[in-house]
Amino acid sequence: MENNRKAWLYLLPAFLFLGVFMVYPLVDVFVYSFEEGYNFASESFFGTGGYNYSYVLHDPYFLQAIKNTFLMVVITVPLSTGLALLISLALSSITPLRNLFQTIYFLPYVTNTLAVGLVFMILFRKTPYSDGMVNRLIHLFGGPTVDFIEGPYWAKMFVFCFYIIWVVMPFKILILTSALASVNPMYYKAAKIDGTPRWRVFTRITLPMISPMIFYLVITGFIGAFKSYSDAVALFGTNLNAAGINTIVGYVYDMLYGDSGGYPSYASAAAIILFAIVMTITCINLMVSRKTVHY
């Protein structure tokens, strides 16, 4: 009993902190999302109900943001994880210069998002004065040039996904190389005794052994990708709705402070919808991982 009280006392600061800065805002957002026309300045609203949700779900900008986000998530999460796995396998199979390569692959992680966005913009943009490097390359091989930053939707989506994969890869490579290194070499020796072909060693031994890490990366990858916003801003500027490449978080931000600004109720509703989406996807992920990750 005495010990119990002490334990609660020690936990109190953490509970207070989490309560004030996490639970309270979460509940608050949930409440806002049902209060119609909430006004920050007067702290007043007209009424309560599901109108905010209905408005948001019928807003073409929001539907566009949902479409963009899902498309980006579906493309980038598997692709970046797969690529990271390939690179990690290559990294762990070479011995000379491994440290150098590891450092190089980790560089994007420590580089500023906006700076990288600027570089991407310069690489991909096509202006009346210059085609940009990527377009020059395409031109060299006889393809039609295209403005990736302000051009057609698929081109913008391509750059967006390319950029996100490039940004999230280092962390995944870091995790996967250490996961690969932690597999006991004894298993590979045992496999060698039995003459296990390389592909089978990979699918039947390596992959199952590192599967917990892969699932960790997929789950956090989904969550991270659903929450991406700054990446879009870095590439396409702040007026994402006009560029047609807005994300859900971008929509929430616009609703709070954007040009059309000052609709916290809609922003809250959108945020709650995003929360529901991420929650669902994560639950599905966990269910799948429980079925396939064995130990």
Add this chain to the structure above:
Amino acid sequence: MKVVLKDLTKIFPPRGRKGKPVTAVDHFNFEIPDGQLIGLLGPSGCGKSTTLYLICGLEKPTSGQLFFGEDDVTNLPPENRGVGLVFQNYALYPHLTVEQNITFPLENLKKSERPTKEEMHTRAVEAAKLVQIEALMERKPSELSGGQQQRVAIARALVKMPKVLLLDEPLSNLDARLRLQTREEIRRIQRETGITTIFVTHDQEEAMSISDMIVVMKDGAIHQIGKPQAVYDDPTNLFVAKFLGTPPINTFEGEVRSGQLYIGEAAVLETPRAPDGRVYVGIRPEGFRLDPEGKLVCHLTGVDVMGRDTSVVSTHEASLDVNVRSIIDSEDAQTISGKEVRFTLRPSKVLLFDRTTEERIRYGK
């Protein structure tokens, strides 16, 4: 299947700039007869495991040849040699069930040689029955005890019907009681299958108890090969004599003068054929006999009663060890009293070694 090592040598390249190349296995020449259980015995780092890896093909020899029967297998990859290897920590795949672990080697076979699903199952069950784990087929390795895991590892090594079975420190991860049980088990499995089996151990008791033949190694060199009892009774040098036997052999500084062996100033034994000179004397614990008239006088420090026998612990100025440990019948031990114990020695348990080469000096008739 007979296994022949011919001048087999493995030199590991130096590590780092200042490292020296390490000769792990130095010109090994020996023949393992078909269907025998062989123990490779030596202190850690003596090249036992490397020898095992050379035989199974995980390591390539620097020079020399290896034959299985009449076939030169020196350059064959492991899977074509027909060997089964049980690793020290078993290396069972944690995500596969016991049955999947056992059938794993079969699934790797090329399409033309691969048995059908039913046949794989039958063979897995057969192997499992041999090691008595057929009730555990659906479990994961993490749900098994250490002893059971090892049986699974043995079954996995046996399922391909290898010509040679290799065991790397098979008992080191088991507790003392299980170790006794498992070594009998290994002996039984080896007898039942008749597969030439080579196992590595640093525990001399383990090697002596179950092997048909032991190979005593140190620093990459073979010191002696032979039947366990023969090696124990007749070691070729001081290292082998010290390495075999629990409690270990007692060593003394001694001197041979005109056919008499002196320890200190006491002439303890007649050694007619030994040349004069200073020697190392090794006396097995069972080589001492209590005798009020005995020539070897030691200072008594204690008596350990171990039931069947009694171990008398004493000291002697010429002893090279901290204690002189002798094992005598419990009944005789009743007579011990005072500060001194006197012993006469059994000649067959007293071994002489050269001071410089540490090679054995044979003094018998």
